[in-house]
Amino acid sequence: MPPEEDRTLRALGLEKAPREHPLLYPGAWPRDSGLLNGDRLLPLDRLVYEDRVPVLAVGSNACPGQLRHKMAESGIITPVPMVRTRVTGVDIGVSAHVSRMGYVSNSPVRAPETVRELFVLWLDARQLAVIDASEGVPRPDGNFHRAWLPAPDVRVELADGSTLPGAYAYVNRHGVLHDGTGVPRGHPGQRALLADLLVNVPGLRELFGVSPEEFCARARADLRLCARGTRLFAEEKLVTVCGLERYVGSERYGRPGTGASSAPLPRQGRG
Known part of the structure:
Protein backbone atom coordinates (compact mmCIF):
# COMPACT_ATOMS: atom_id res chain seq x y z
CA MET A 1 0.00 0.00 0.00
CA PRO A 2 1.41 3.44 -0.89
CA PRO A 3 2.24 5.96 1.88
CA GLU A 4 -0.54 7.99 3.48
CA GLU A 5 -0.39 10.91 1.07
CA ASP A 6 -0.69 8.57 -1.92
CA ARG A 7 -3.82 6.68 -0.87
CA THR A 8 -6.25 8.83 -2.80
CA LEU A 9 -8.15 7.04 -5.53
CA ARG A 10 -6.60 9.39 -8.07
CA ALA A 11 -3.06 8.48 -6.99
CA LEU A 12 -3.95 4.79 -7.11
CA GLY A 13 -5.56 5.05 -10.55
CA LEU A 14 -8.95 3.99 -9.16
CA GLU A 15 -10.97 7.21 -9.29
CA LYS A 16 -12.79 6.91 -12.64
CA ALA A 17 -16.38 5.63 -12.45
CA PRO A 18 -17.74 3.61 -15.39
CA ARG A 19 -21.02 5.45 -14.88
CA GLU A 20 -19.19 8.50 -16.25
CA HIS A 21 -16.75 6.62 -18.52
CA PRO A 22 -18.72 3.62 -19.84
CA LEU A 23 -15.99 2.28 -22.13
CA LEU A 24 -13.82 1.79 -19.04
CA TYR A 25 -16.34 -0.67 -17.56
CA PRO A 26 -15.93 -2.49 -15.18
CA GLY A 27 -13.43 0.12 -14.05
CA ALA A 28 -10.11 -0.33 -12.28
CA TRP A 29 -10.05 -2.77 -9.35
CA PRO A 30 -7.63 -2.44 -6.41
CA ARG A 31 -4.62 -4.73 -6.22
CA ASP A 32 -5.30 -5.55 -2.56
CA SER A 33 -7.99 -5.36 0.10
CA GLY A 34 -8.75 -1.92 1.46
CA LEU A 35 -11.21 0.36 3.24
CA LEU A 36 -12.90 2.78 0.85
CA ASN A 37 -13.22 5.95 2.90
CA GLY A 38 -14.29 8.92 0.82
CA ASP A 39 -11.68 9.42 -1.88
CA ARG A 40 -9.06 7.23 -0.19
CA LEU A 41 -8.42 3.49 -0.01
CA LEU A 42 -6.98 2.74 3.42
CA PRO A 43 -5.55 -0.45 4.94
CA LEU A 44 -7.99 -2.91 6.55
CA ASP A 45 -7.69 -3.99 10.15
CA ARG A 46 -9.64 -7.25 9.61
CA LEU A 47 -11.18 -9.43 6.90
CA VAL A 48 -14.62 -10.13 8.41
CA TYR A 49 -17.17 -7.56 9.61
CA GLU A 50 -19.75 -9.29 11.81
CA ASP A 51 -22.26 -6.43 11.74
CA ARG A 52 -22.34 -6.27 7.93
CA VAL A 53 -23.24 -8.61 5.06
CA PRO A 54 -20.84 -9.91 2.39
CA VAL A 55 -21.63 -9.06 -1.23
CA LEU A 56 -19.57 -10.53 -4.05
CA ALA A 57 -18.55 -7.98 -6.70
CA VAL A 58 -18.03 -9.28 -10.24
CA GLY A 59 -18.31 -5.98 -12.10
CA SER A 60 -18.09 -2.28 -11.40
CA ASN A 61 -19.00 -2.70 -7.73
CA ALA A 62 -15.35 -3.74 -7.32
CA CYS A 63 -14.24 -0.37 -8.73
CA PRO A 64 -13.72 2.14 -5.88
CA GLY A 65 -14.54 5.05 -8.16
CA GLN A 66 -17.88 3.50 -9.06
CA LEU A 67 -18.66 2.63 -5.43
CA ARG A 68 -17.84 6.16 -4.33
CA HIS A 69 -20.10 7.53 -7.07
CA LYS A 70 -23.04 5.32 -6.04
CA MET A 71 -22.69 6.11 -2.35
CA ALA A 72 -22.20 9.85 -2.83
CA GLU A 73 -25.28 10.01 -5.04
CA SER A 74 -27.31 8.79 -2.04
CA GLY A 75 -25.48 10.87 0.55
CA ILE A 76 -23.71 7.86 2.09
CA ILE A 77 -20.27 8.69 3.51
CA THR A 78 -19.58 5.66 5.72
CA PRO A 79 -16.53 3.57 4.76
CA VAL A 80 -16.88 0.37 2.73
CA PRO A 81 -14.55 -2.58 3.44
CA MET A 82 -13.39 -4.25 0.21
CA VAL A 83 -11.81 -7.67 0.81
CA ARG A 84 -9.94 -9.50 -1.94
CA THR A 85 -10.92 -13.17 -1.93
CA ARG A 86 -10.30 -16.36 -3.86
CA VAL A 87 -13.66 -17.59 -5.19
CA THR A 88 -14.35 -21.06 -6.57
CA GLY A 89 -17.60 -21.75 -8.42
CA VAL A 90 -18.33 -18.38 -10.04
CA ASP A 91 -17.05 -16.89 -13.28
CA ILE A 92 -17.72 -13.58 -15.03
CA GLY A 93 -20.23 -13.63 -17.88
CA VAL A 94 -22.00 -10.97 -19.94
CA SER A 95 -25.36 -9.57 -18.88
CA ALA A 96 -28.11 -10.03 -21.47
CA HIS A 97 -29.22 -6.43 -21.13
CA VAL A 98 -28.06 -2.97 -22.17
CA SER A 99 -27.50 -0.75 -19.16
CA ARG A 100 -28.89 2.76 -19.05
CA MET A 101 -25.35 3.76 -18.02
CA GLY A 102 -24.18 3.01 -21.56
CA TYR A 103 -22.49 -0.36 -21.22
CA VAL A 104 -23.18 -4.11 -21.26
CA SER A 105 -22.21 -5.26 -17.79
CA ASN A 106 -20.55 -8.25 -16.18
CA SER A 107 -22.80 -10.88 -14.63
CA PRO A 108 -21.95 -13.90 -12.46
CA VAL A 109 -22.29 -17.37 -13.93
CA ARG A 110 -22.02 -20.80 -12.36
CA ALA A 111 -18.61 -22.34 -13.02
CA PRO A 112 -17.85 -25.15 -10.51
CA GLU A 113 -14.19 -25.60 -11.49
CA THR A 114 -13.31 -21.94 -11.98
CA VAL A 115 -11.21 -20.01 -9.46
CA ARG A 116 -11.32 -16.19 -9.56
CA GLU A 117 -9.82 -13.39 -7.51
CA LEU A 118 -12.88 -11.29 -6.64
CA PHE A 119 -13.77 -8.68 -4.05
CA VAL A 120 -16.28 -9.09 -1.26
CA LEU A 121 -17.88 -5.85 -0.09
CA TRP A 122 -18.98 -5.79 3.55
CA LEU A 123 -22.06 -3.54 3.52
CA ASP A 124 -24.16 -2.03 6.28
CA ALA A 125 -27.92 -1.63 5.89
CA ARG A 126 -27.84 1.75 4.13
CA GLN A 127 -24.99 0.78 1.82
CA LEU A 128 -26.75 -2.46 0.91
CA ALA A 129 -29.91 -0.52 0.05
CA VAL A 130 -27.89 1.77 -2.24
CA ILE A 131 -26.26 -1.11 -4.11
CA ASP A 132 -29.57 -3.00 -4.31
CA ALA A 133 -31.20 0.07 -5.84
CA SER A 134 -28.36 0.55 -8.33
CA GLU A 135 -28.87 -3.04 -9.52
CA GLY A 136 -32.65 -2.67 -9.76
CA VAL A 137 -33.38 -5.22 -7.03
CA PRO A 138 -36.41 -3.40 -5.53
CA ARG A 139 -38.06 -2.78 -8.91
CA PRO A 140 -40.21 -5.40 -10.65
CA ASP A 141 -38.56 -4.36 -13.92
CA GLY A 142 -35.06 -4.20 -12.45
CA ASN A 143 -32.14 -5.99 -14.06
CA PHE A 144 -30.85 -8.03 -11.11
CA HIS A 145 -31.96 -10.17 -8.18
CA ARG A 146 -29.78 -10.40 -5.08
CA ALA A 147 -29.20 -14.07 -4.23
CA TRP A 148 -27.33 -15.85 -1.45
CA LEU A 149 -24.66 -18.20 -2.86
CA PRO A 150 -23.93 -20.75 -0.13
CA ALA A 151 -20.84 -22.79 0.62
CA PRO A 152 -19.85 -25.35 -0.48
CA ASP A 153 -21.52 -24.56 -3.83
CA VAL A 154 -19.46 -21.38 -3.93
CA ARG A 155 -16.22 -21.23 -1.95
CA VAL A 156 -15.09 -17.78 -0.81
CA GLU A 157 -11.61 -18.00 0.71
CA LEU A 158 -10.01 -15.14 2.61
CA ALA A 159 -6.31 -14.28 2.69
CA ASP A 160 -5.85 -16.06 6.04
CA GLY A 161 -7.17 -19.35 4.59
CA SER A 162 -10.57 -19.18 6.27
CA THR A 163 -13.74 -19.37 4.18
CA LEU A 164 -17.11 -17.64 4.38
CA PRO A 165 -20.39 -19.57 4.63
CA GLY A 166 -21.36 -17.86 1.39
CA ALA A 167 -21.94 -14.40 -0.03
CA TYR A 168 -24.63 -12.45 -1.84
CA ALA A 169 -24.35 -11.84 -5.57
CA TYR A 170 -26.46 -10.01 -8.14
CA VAL A 171 -28.00 -12.50 -10.60
CA ASN A 172 -29.25 -11.10 -13.89
CA ARG A 173 -32.99 -11.37 -14.46
CA HIS A 174 -32.48 -11.36 -18.21
CA GLY A 175 -29.92 -14.19 -18.26
CA VAL A 176 -26.49 -13.93 -19.85
CA LEU A 177 -25.14 -13.97 -23.39
CA HIS A 178 -23.78 -17.28 -24.70
CA ASP A 179 -20.89 -18.07 -27.04
CA GLY A 180 -22.95 -19.63 -29.81
CA THR A 181 -22.96 -23.10 -28.28
CA GLY A 182 -25.20 -22.30 -25.32
CA VAL A 183 -22.25 -21.81 -22.94
CA PRO A 184 -22.07 -18.40 -21.20
CA ARG A 185 -19.50 -16.22 -22.91
CA GLY A 186 -16.79 -14.41 -21.01
CA HIS A 187 -16.54 -10.65 -20.82
CA PRO A 188 -13.45 -9.48 -22.76
CA GLY A 189 -13.72 -5.84 -21.68
CA GLN A 190 -16.22 -3.22 -22.76
CA ARG A 191 -14.64 -1.91 -25.94
CA ALA A 192 -13.87 -5.40 -27.31
CA LEU A 193 -17.32 -6.68 -26.33
CA LEU A 194 -19.22 -3.85 -27.98
CA ALA A 195 -17.11 -4.03 -31.13
CA ASP A 196 -17.87 -7.75 -31.40
CA LEU A 197 -21.59 -7.36 -30.72
CA LEU A 198 -21.95 -4.56 -33.26
CA VAL A 199 -20.41 -6.75 -35.95
CA ASN A 200 -22.15 -10.02 -35.12
CA VAL A 201 -25.61 -9.20 -33.76
CA PRO A 202 -28.08 -8.43 -36.58
CA GLY A 203 -29.90 -5.17 -36.05
CA LEU A 204 -27.65 -3.84 -33.29
CA ARG A 205 -25.93 -1.31 -35.54
CA GLU A 206 -29.28 0.14 -36.61
CA LEU A 207 -30.03 0.79 -32.95
CA PHE A 208 -26.67 1.82 -31.52
CA GLY A 209 -24.41 2.87 -34.39
CA VAL A 210 -21.19 1.37 -35.74
CA SER A 211 -18.63 2.01 -32.98
CA PRO A 212 -18.34 1.33 -29.23
CA GLU A 213 -18.27 5.10 -28.64
CA GLU A 214 -21.51 5.58 -30.54
CA PHE A 215 -23.09 2.62 -28.74
CA CYS A 216 -22.32 4.17 -25.35
CA ALA A 217 -23.53 7.62 -26.32
CA ARG A 218 -26.84 6.36 -27.70
CA ALA A 219 -27.49 3.97 -24.81
CA ARG A 220 -26.88 6.68 -22.19
CA ALA A 221 -29.34 8.97 -23.88
CA ASP A 222 -32.31 6.64 -24.35
CA LEU A 223 -33.85 4.21 -21.84
CA ARG A 224 -36.26 2.89 -24.45
CA LEU A 225 -33.36 2.15 -26.77
CA CYS A 226 -31.65 0.18 -23.99
CA GLY A 254 -31.67 -10.14 7.52
CA ARG A 255 -30.85 -6.47 7.28
CA PRO A 256 -27.40 -5.89 8.77
CA GLY A 257 -27.37 -4.32 12.17
CA THR A 258 -30.97 -5.27 13.01
CA GLY A 259 -30.21 -8.42 14.96
CA ALA A 260 -32.26 -10.40 12.44
CA SER A 261 -29.36 -12.59 11.45
CA SER A 262 -26.39 -14.41 12.85
CA ALA A 263 -22.92 -13.11 12.12
CA PRO A 264 -21.23 -14.46 8.98
CA LEU A 265 -18.41 -16.22 10.81
CA PRO A 266 -15.74 -17.68 8.55
CA ARG A 267 -14.78 -21.33 8.41
CA GLN A 268 -11.18 -22.11 9.26
CA GLY A 269 -8.70 -23.96 7.10
CA ARG A 270 -8.76 -25.17 3.53
CA GLY A 271 -10.62 -28.42 3.92
Whole structure:
Protein backbone atom coordinates (compact mmCIF):
# COMPACT_ATOMS: atom_id res chain seq x y z
CA MET A 1 0.00 0.00 0.00
CA PRO A 2 1.41 3.44 -0.89
CA PRO A 3 2.24 5.96 1.88
CA GLU A 4 -0.54 7.99 3.48
CA GLU A 5 -0.39 10.91 1.07
CA ASP A 6 -0.69 8.57 -1.92
CA ARG A 7 -3.82 6.68 -0.87
CA THR A 8 -6.25 8.83 -2.80
CA LEU A 9 -8.15 7.04 -5.53
CA ARG A 10 -6.60 9.39 -8.07
CA ALA A 11 -3.06 8.48 -6.99
CA LEU A 12 -3.95 4.79 -7.11
CA GLY A 13 -5.56 5.05 -10.55
CA LEU A 14 -8.95 3.99 -9.16
CA GLU A 15 -10.97 7.21 -9.29
CA LYS A 16 -12.79 6.91 -12.64
CA ALA A 17 -16.38 5.63 -12.45
CA PRO A 18 -17.74 3.61 -15.39
CA ARG A 19 -21.02 5.45 -14.88
CA GLU A 20 -19.19 8.50 -16.25
CA HIS A 21 -16.75 6.62 -18.52
CA PRO A 22 -18.72 3.62 -19.84
CA LEU A 23 -15.99 2.28 -22.13
CA LEU A 24 -13.82 1.79 -19.04
CA TYR A 25 -16.34 -0.67 -17.56
CA PRO A 26 -15.93 -2.49 -15.18
CA GLY A 27 -13.43 0.12 -14.05
CA ALA A 28 -10.11 -0.33 -12.28
CA TRP A 29 -10.05 -2.77 -9.35
CA PRO A 30 -7.63 -2.44 -6.41
CA ARG A 31 -4.62 -4.73 -6.22
CA ASP A 32 -5.30 -5.55 -2.56
CA SER A 33 -7.99 -5.36 0.10
CA GLY A 34 -8.75 -1.92 1.46
CA LEU A 35 -11.21 0.36 3.24
CA LEU A 36 -12.90 2.78 0.85
CA ASN A 37 -13.22 5.95 2.90
CA GLY A 38 -14.29 8.92 0.82
CA ASP A 39 -11.68 9.42 -1.88
CA ARG A 40 -9.06 7.23 -0.19
CA LEU A 41 -8.42 3.49 -0.01
CA LEU A 42 -6.98 2.74 3.42
CA PRO A 43 -5.55 -0.45 4.94
CA LEU A 44 -7.99 -2.91 6.55
CA ASP A 45 -7.69 -3.99 10.15
CA ARG A 46 -9.64 -7.25 9.61
CA LEU A 47 -11.18 -9.43 6.90
CA VAL A 48 -14.62 -10.13 8.41
CA TYR A 49 -17.17 -7.56 9.61
CA GLU A 50 -19.75 -9.29 11.81
CA ASP A 51 -22.26 -6.43 11.74
CA ARG A 52 -22.34 -6.27 7.93
CA VAL A 53 -23.24 -8.61 5.06
CA PRO A 54 -20.84 -9.91 2.39
CA VAL A 55 -21.63 -9.06 -1.23
CA LEU A 56 -19.57 -10.53 -4.05
CA ALA A 57 -18.55 -7.98 -6.70
CA VAL A 58 -18.03 -9.28 -10.24
CA GLY A 59 -18.31 -5.98 -12.10
CA SER A 60 -18.09 -2.28 -11.40
CA ASN A 61 -19.00 -2.70 -7.73
CA ALA A 62 -15.35 -3.74 -7.32
CA CYS A 63 -14.24 -0.37 -8.73
CA PRO A 64 -13.72 2.14 -5.88
CA GLY A 65 -14.54 5.05 -8.16
CA GLN A 66 -17.88 3.50 -9.06
CA LEU A 67 -18.66 2.63 -5.43
CA ARG A 68 -17.84 6.16 -4.33
CA HIS A 69 -20.10 7.53 -7.07
CA LYS A 70 -23.04 5.32 -6.04
CA MET A 71 -22.69 6.11 -2.35
CA ALA A 72 -22.20 9.85 -2.83
CA GLU A 73 -25.28 10.01 -5.04
CA SER A 74 -27.31 8.79 -2.04
CA GLY A 75 -25.48 10.87 0.55
CA ILE A 76 -23.71 7.86 2.09
CA ILE A 77 -20.27 8.69 3.51
CA THR A 78 -19.58 5.66 5.72
CA PRO A 79 -16.53 3.57 4.76
CA VAL A 80 -16.88 0.37 2.73
CA PRO A 81 -14.55 -2.58 3.44
CA MET A 82 -13.39 -4.25 0.21
CA VAL A 83 -11.81 -7.67 0.81
CA ARG A 84 -9.94 -9.50 -1.94
CA THR A 85 -10.92 -13.17 -1.93
CA ARG A 86 -10.30 -16.36 -3.86
CA VAL A 87 -13.66 -17.59 -5.19
CA THR A 88 -14.35 -21.06 -6.57
CA GLY A 89 -17.60 -21.75 -8.42
CA VAL A 90 -18.33 -18.38 -10.04
CA ASP A 91 -17.05 -16.89 -13.28
CA ILE A 92 -17.72 -13.58 -15.03
CA GLY A 93 -20.23 -13.63 -17.88
CA VAL A 94 -22.00 -10.97 -19.94
CA SER A 95 -25.36 -9.57 -18.88
CA ALA A 96 -28.11 -10.03 -21.47
CA HIS A 97 -29.22 -6.43 -21.13
CA VAL A 98 -28.06 -2.97 -22.17
CA SER A 99 -27.50 -0.75 -19.16
CA ARG A 100 -28.89 2.76 -19.05
CA MET A 101 -25.35 3.76 -18.02
CA GLY A 102 -24.18 3.01 -21.56
CA TYR A 103 -22.49 -0.36 -21.22
CA VAL A 104 -23.18 -4.11 -21.26
CA SER A 105 -22.21 -5.26 -17.79
CA ASN A 106 -20.55 -8.25 -16.18
CA SER A 107 -22.80 -10.88 -14.63
CA PRO A 108 -21.95 -13.90 -12.46
CA VAL A 109 -22.29 -17.37 -13.93
CA ARG A 110 -22.02 -20.80 -12.36
CA ALA A 111 -18.61 -22.34 -13.02
CA PRO A 112 -17.85 -25.15 -10.51
CA GLU A 113 -14.19 -25.60 -11.49
CA THR A 114 -13.31 -21.94 -11.98
CA VAL A 115 -11.21 -20.01 -9.46
CA ARG A 116 -11.32 -16.19 -9.56
CA GLU A 117 -9.82 -13.39 -7.51
CA LEU A 118 -12.88 -11.29 -6.64
CA PHE A 119 -13.77 -8.68 -4.05
CA VAL A 120 -16.28 -9.09 -1.26
CA LEU A 121 -17.88 -5.85 -0.09
CA TRP A 122 -18.98 -5.79 3.55
CA LEU A 123 -22.06 -3.54 3.52
CA ASP A 124 -24.16 -2.03 6.28
CA ALA A 125 -27.92 -1.63 5.89
CA ARG A 126 -27.84 1.75 4.13
CA GLN A 127 -24.99 0.78 1.82
CA LEU A 128 -26.75 -2.46 0.91
CA ALA A 129 -29.91 -0.52 0.05
CA VAL A 130 -27.89 1.77 -2.24
CA ILE A 131 -26.26 -1.11 -4.11
CA ASP A 132 -29.57 -3.00 -4.31
CA ALA A 133 -31.20 0.07 -5.84
CA SER A 134 -28.36 0.55 -8.33
CA GLU A 135 -28.87 -3.04 -9.52
CA GLY A 136 -32.65 -2.67 -9.76
CA VAL A 137 -33.38 -5.22 -7.03
CA PRO A 138 -36.41 -3.40 -5.53
CA ARG A 139 -38.06 -2.78 -8.91
CA PRO A 140 -40.21 -5.40 -10.65
CA ASP A 141 -38.56 -4.36 -13.92
CA GLY A 142 -35.06 -4.20 -12.45
CA ASN A 143 -32.14 -5.99 -14.06
CA PHE A 144 -30.85 -8.03 -11.11
CA HIS A 145 -31.96 -10.17 -8.18
CA ARG A 146 -29.78 -10.40 -5.08
CA ALA A 147 -29.20 -14.07 -4.23
CA TRP A 148 -27.33 -15.85 -1.45
CA LEU A 149 -24.66 -18.20 -2.86
CA PRO A 150 -23.93 -20.75 -0.13
CA ALA A 151 -20.84 -22.79 0.62
CA PRO A 152 -19.85 -25.35 -0.48
CA ASP A 153 -21.52 -24.56 -3.83
CA VAL A 154 -19.46 -21.38 -3.93
CA ARG A 155 -16.22 -21.23 -1.95
CA VAL A 156 -15.09 -17.78 -0.81
CA GLU A 157 -11.61 -18.00 0.71
CA LEU A 158 -10.01 -15.14 2.61
CA ALA A 159 -6.31 -14.28 2.69
CA ASP A 160 -5.85 -16.06 6.04
CA GLY A 161 -7.17 -19.35 4.59
CA SER A 162 -10.57 -19.18 6.27
CA THR A 163 -13.74 -19.37 4.18
CA LEU A 164 -17.11 -17.64 4.38
CA PRO A 165 -20.39 -19.57 4.63
CA GLY A 166 -21.36 -17.86 1.39
CA ALA A 167 -21.94 -14.40 -0.03
CA TYR A 168 -24.63 -12.45 -1.84
CA ALA A 169 -24.35 -11.84 -5.57
CA TYR A 170 -26.46 -10.01 -8.14
CA VAL A 171 -28.00 -12.50 -10.60
CA ASN A 172 -29.25 -11.10 -13.89
CA ARG A 173 -32.99 -11.37 -14.46
CA HIS A 174 -32.48 -11.36 -18.21
CA GLY A 175 -29.92 -14.19 -18.26
CA VAL A 176 -26.49 -13.93 -19.85
CA LEU A 177 -25.14 -13.97 -23.39
CA HIS A 178 -23.78 -17.28 -24.70
CA ASP A 179 -20.89 -18.07 -27.04
CA GLY A 180 -22.95 -19.63 -29.81
CA THR A 181 -22.96 -23.10 -28.28
CA GLY A 182 -25.20 -22.30 -25.32
CA VAL A 183 -22.25 -21.81 -22.94
CA PRO A 184 -22.07 -18.40 -21.20
CA ARG A 185 -19.50 -16.22 -22.91
CA GLY A 186 -16.79 -14.41 -21.01
CA HIS A 187 -16.54 -10.65 -20.82
CA PRO A 188 -13.45 -9.48 -22.76
CA GLY A 189 -13.72 -5.84 -21.68
CA GLN A 190 -16.22 -3.22 -22.76
CA ARG A 191 -14.64 -1.91 -25.94
CA ALA A 192 -13.87 -5.40 -27.31
CA LEU A 193 -17.32 -6.68 -26.33
CA LEU A 194 -19.22 -3.85 -27.98
CA ALA A 195 -17.11 -4.03 -31.13
CA ASP A 196 -17.87 -7.75 -31.40
CA LEU A 197 -21.59 -7.36 -30.72
CA LEU A 198 -21.95 -4.56 -33.26
CA VAL A 199 -20.41 -6.75 -35.95
CA ASN A 200 -22.15 -10.02 -35.12
CA VAL A 201 -25.61 -9.20 -33.76
CA PRO A 202 -28.08 -8.43 -36.58
CA GLY A 203 -29.90 -5.17 -36.05
CA LEU A 204 -27.65 -3.84 -33.29
CA ARG A 205 -25.93 -1.31 -35.54
CA GLU A 206 -29.28 0.14 -36.61
CA LEU A 207 -30.03 0.79 -32.95
CA PHE A 208 -26.67 1.82 -31.52
CA GLY A 209 -24.41 2.87 -34.39
CA VAL A 210 -21.19 1.37 -35.74
CA SER A 211 -18.63 2.01 -32.98
CA PRO A 212 -18.34 1.33 -29.23
CA GLU A 213 -18.27 5.10 -28.64
CA GLU A 214 -21.51 5.58 -30.54
CA PHE A 215 -23.09 2.62 -28.74
CA CYS A 216 -22.32 4.17 -25.35
CA ALA A 217 -23.53 7.62 -26.32
CA ARG A 218 -26.84 6.36 -27.70
CA ALA A 219 -27.49 3.97 -24.81
CA ARG A 220 -26.88 6.68 -22.19
CA ALA A 221 -29.34 8.97 -23.88
CA ASP A 222 -32.31 6.64 -24.35
CA LEU A 223 -33.85 4.21 -21.84
CA ARG A 224 -36.26 2.89 -24.45
CA LEU A 225 -33.36 2.15 -26.77
CA CYS A 226 -31.65 0.18 -23.99
CA ALA A 227 -34.84 -1.87 -23.56
CA ARG A 228 -34.98 -2.46 -27.31
CA GLY A 229 -31.39 -3.67 -27.32
CA THR A 230 -32.15 -6.01 -24.43
CA ARG A 231 -35.11 -7.48 -26.33
CA LEU A 232 -32.93 -7.88 -29.42
CA PHE A 233 -30.52 -10.15 -27.53
CA ALA A 234 -33.44 -12.44 -26.68
CA GLU A 235 -34.99 -12.24 -30.15
CA GLU A 236 -31.69 -13.30 -31.73
CA LYS A 237 -31.53 -16.26 -29.31
CA LEU A 238 -28.26 -15.08 -27.81
CA VAL A 239 -29.36 -15.58 -24.21
CA THR A 240 -28.89 -18.50 -21.83
CA VAL A 241 -29.24 -19.06 -18.09
CA CYS A 242 -26.38 -18.20 -15.77
CA GLY A 243 -26.80 -21.32 -13.64
CA LEU A 244 -27.30 -19.36 -10.42
CA GLU A 245 -31.06 -18.86 -10.80
CA ARG A 246 -31.74 -21.61 -8.25
CA TYR A 247 -30.46 -19.31 -5.49
CA VAL A 248 -32.77 -16.39 -6.27
CA GLY A 249 -35.12 -15.83 -3.36
CA SER A 250 -32.72 -17.30 -0.83
CA GLU A 251 -31.86 -15.27 2.26
CA ARG A 252 -28.96 -15.95 4.60
CA TYR A 253 -29.10 -12.73 6.61
CA GLY A 254 -31.67 -10.14 7.52
CA ARG A 255 -30.85 -6.47 7.28
CA PRO A 256 -27.40 -5.89 8.77
CA GLY A 257 -27.37 -4.32 12.17
CA THR A 258 -30.97 -5.27 13.01
CA GLY A 259 -30.21 -8.42 14.96
CA ALA A 260 -32.26 -10.40 12.44
CA SER A 261 -29.36 -12.59 11.45
CA SER A 262 -26.39 -14.41 12.85
CA ALA A 263 -22.92 -13.11 12.12
CA PRO A 264 -21.23 -14.46 8.98
CA LEU A 265 -18.41 -16.22 10.81
CA PRO A 266 -15.74 -17.68 8.55
CA ARG A 267 -14.78 -21.33 8.41
CA GLN A 268 -11.18 -22.11 9.26
CA GLY A 269 -8.70 -23.96 7.10
CA ARG A 270 -8.76 -25.17 3.53
CA GLY A 271 -10.62 -28.42 3.92
